[in-house]
Amino acid sequence: MITFIIDDKKVSAEEGATVFEVAREFGIEIPHLCYHKDMEPYGGCRLCMVEITENGFTRLHPSCAFPVKENIVVKTDTERLRKGRKIIAELLLARCPDVDSVINLAESLGVKEARFKKMDSDCVLCGQCVRVCRNVAKVGAIDFINRGKNRYVGTPFDLPSDDCIGCGSCNYVCPTGSMNMEHENVLRWRNLPGTLRKCRYMRMGFISHKMCPNNYQCWNCELDQRMEDLAKTHPIFILKDSRSKEKETIGNFEIRFDRFYHEGHVWVKRINGLMRLGVDDFTRQIIGLVDDMRLPSIGTTLESEDTLFEISGNEKTLLFYTPIEGDVVHINPDILDNPSLASMSPYERGWILTIEPMDILRVSKELLSGRSAKEWLKHEFNEFHDLVGQETKTDLPLDKPIPKDFAKAVSKDAWKKIHKTFFIKKRKKKRVKLHRIEDIQ
Incomplete structure (x- = not known):
């Protein structure tokens, strides 16, 4: 347990x-808009x-993103905070006066x-619809477009989205009722032939096969009612915990679907506007215990393809x-205390460092994820076994971990x-100075 002070009260958590969660637990209300x-x-x-x-x-x-720490002192209602919140409220009221x-x-x-x-x-512009579509539904049909006062949420080129699965989660989390993606796509799907009129729970992955018999009037569907009763929230959130831990084995290398991959075998995970990086299971098996x-x-400051770590x-x-x-x-x-964590838990406790990216959206689009990551790792698996066979004149078992x-x-x-084959995909720009662990500590 961590002990700290919030509004002159000593609490444990x-x-x-996060500070926000603990404040709520102790009956302290903090204004918010984008939190879910x-x-x-x-x-x-x-x-x-x-x-x-x-x-x-x-x-x-931001209290919603700040983890509690030992002996910190938190103030949730000061003159400085009240002034800042009033300015934000004025800006929101100017943008959405009605x-x-x-x-x-x-x-x-x-x-x-x-x-x-x-x-x-x-x-x-709270971003809840964008985040639930991308991070929970794992679809990414919508995103922010433009910048400044001209920013809005939409689909690529403002065209009807073929990626949208009609789950309605964007409508569910929207605090103002402005999101109407589900309604627009339902109108389009009603004109599809029968074999393409897929139930939204089939699109979400809850059931394997079901065509909609109700003309996409979900309120008339017994399955929809059962799912709502079961979830006690939007059904997409039932999938959240399991999807966040989804993993699959390609050959004998594990891949996680809640993160992106670089062809140099570095995984990347978005966390509150930052990028956490580590090595993948391919690396773990090849090098053994770090x-x-x-x-x-x-x-x-790093530029693309600079040296990152060794x-x-x-x-x-490597x-x-x-x-x-x-x-x-x-x-x-x-990892500074125990480098072997990179081998023992490469996707969890063994992460290595965090980077504040210059352009987080561009980075996310350039990295591999989902199907593209699976296809890439399958290619790496086959090429690795071919190369080992050529270089060592021995064949590693295809169905077992590497010794x-x-x-x-x-x-x-x-x-x-x-x-050279698997970790140096592009010519490096410069060699960034790397330090021994004891020098960093």
Whole structure:
């Protein structure tokens, strides 16, 4: 348990809980707009900002995205915070002057009129619809378009989306009622021939096969009612926990579908606007137990394909290159204490570092995910076994993990070829200075 102070009260909370969650648990209400309990924190609306004092320094942080820490002091209602929230409320009221939920929120913060030029919009740009579609439904049919005051949520080129599965989760999480993707697609699907009129629960993956017999009037469907009763929320959130842990084995290499992949065998996971990076199961099996690392220092600015980090094990070394342009903002403290975590838990506790990307949307589009990641790893599996057979004149079993001492057993020349073939996909730009673990600590 972690002990800290919030609004002059000493409280205890589980490690990993956010300040926002703990505040709610103890009856402290913090204004918010983009938070949803069934989705990862976003911190976009800035209404939930709180003052946090840590090591003698007080800073503003979004409470929904800030994990509790030992001995921090949290203030949720100060003059500074009230002024900031009022400005945000005015901006929201200027953007959506006729939306009841925005009007009520503004009034609760003491704002009745906006001093800014009014717009005629019913979307507050909270991003809940985008996130539930991409991160929970795993579809990504909608996204933010344009920037500044011209920003809005839509489909590519504002055309009807063939990716939309009609689950209605975007409508469900929208705080203002502006999202109508489900309705628009239902009108289109009603004109499809019978064999293409797929039930939305089939599209979501709950059932294997069912054509809609109700002309997409889901309120007349017994299955829809049963699913609503079972979920007690939108049914898409039933899939959340299982999908976040989904994994599959390609050949004998494990792949996780809640993250992106770079062809140099670095995985990437989006977390609150940052990118967490680590090595994949392909790397883990090839090098065996990692016993040392060389890492960039916090604050290092990386360009695409710069050197990222180096890992060593079984008397061999692998050098990795970054798929992301940005700044190194965090290094996993557990990996500094125990580098072998990169082998023992490569997708969880063994993550290596976090980067603040220069362009998070571009990075997400350039990396591999889903079907493309599966096809790539299948190709890597086949090429690896072919190369090992050529270089060592022995055949590794296709249905079993690679021997733990594989790296130690292969020759230096064979290792160099493996490294060049699977980990150096592009010519490097520059070699970033990497430091020994003890120098970082």
